Amino acid sequence: MDSRSGEMRVFTRVVETGSFSAAGKTLELTPSAVSKVISRLEERLGVLLFQRSTRHLAVTNEGRLFYDSCVRILDDIDEAEHGIAEGITAPHGALRINVSIPMGTHYIVPLMPLFTARYPGIRVDLSLTDAVVDLQRERVDVAVRTGPLSDANFHARKLGSTGRAVVAAPRYLEAHGVPQAPEDLAGHRCFNFNFRRAMDEWPFRIDGRVFHFPVRGDILTNNGATMRQMTLEGLGISRLGLFHIKDDLASGRLVELLPDYNPGDIEDIHVIFSNQRHMTARVRVFIDFLVETLSPRLEA
Incomplete structure (x- = not known):
């Protein structure tokens, strides 16, 4: 999961499911693999995307803004791929x-x-x-x-x-x-x-x-x-x-x-x-x- 779009999909799934383990199940990834993707993203962006505790995972303000951008980008990618695959314009x-x-x-x-x-x-x-x-x-x-x-x-x-x-x-x-x-x-x-x-x-x-x-x-x-x-x-x-x-x-x-x-x-x-x-x-x-x-x- 090295591509940026792949990282975005992992990140958005974590936001939507509320946990690393739940996101991992839907993506067929281990919780540790999901955690590594999020950590890599945070390191590259230079911001904290989630506030973590032993019982709770909360999206930060920066994470919410990034989530909105990711959703739009991924929607565009899905639309483009669907159109090409189906021959639909x-x-x-x-x-x-x-x-x-x-x-x-x-x-x-x-x-x-x-x-x-x-x-x-x-x-x-x-x-x-x-x-x-x-x-x-x-x-x-x-x-x-x-x-x-x-x-x-x-x-x-x-x-x-x-x-x-x-x-x-x-x-x-x-x-x-x-x-x-x-x-x-x-x-x-x-x-x-x-x-x-x-x-x-x-x-x-x-x-x-x-x-x-x-x-x-x-x-x-x-x-x-x-x-x-x-x-x-x-x-x-x-x-x-x-x-x-x-x-x-x-x-x-x-x-x-x-x-x-x-x-x-x-x-x-x-x-x-x-x-x-x-x-x-x-x-x-x-x-x-x-x-x-x-x-x-x-x-x-």
Whole structure:
């Protein structure tokens, strides 16, 4: 087991199984052979990959970063070898996707049948969450995000944009009144997220200038889908993307508030991917697929 890719396979298996002996069983190696490979790796890299004790084996921060890189490299090797062996040029391998719950529910999930039919060799691993994840730490290949981008450690390609509006259900307004100006929101229950975003305040245009108002309420949530549902139930006021409430507005289930103060509240939607020298075929075709199928549907 002298090749670097071989060492990487041993290392990743140790991380995934949690011990030298368990990794050795799956690789048909003795625990001492596995230990020698890890020691050789640590010596060459000049870092400690595992914290060892008589009862516990823990991956260090350096080990976790190295593991993420190894997984990507080994995936690329497997994809290349599979394509050559089978005479296949189509993309293969695992594609890890992260997207917000509303965007995933309304757009990405409905597109999956078309994508998997077009690229049957790609194994899709799709996670829906509104919290912003670290692509490298969570081993995400590509993500779709709405709003400002604050991290420069990745590449981004714009897919489109979506307007946003402050909305409430008619029954909430009947019970609590209709705010006539942004300042009136201080007396209302306004929903917000329970995780940090690039901007938590709500923007309004007053006398030609844009002001950002902090809003407060006694209910927080971690995703836009739940926030929409609570708003529909008449529990409070939300600021939501038009892409997943346009039917609610058209049917009257939700009512837009303070439209004269809306500053052209628009957020861009991007597909983002790690800043790497080499983009795998599976990532490239998925990005191209989104530009082809999703971009035409995203209008401000």
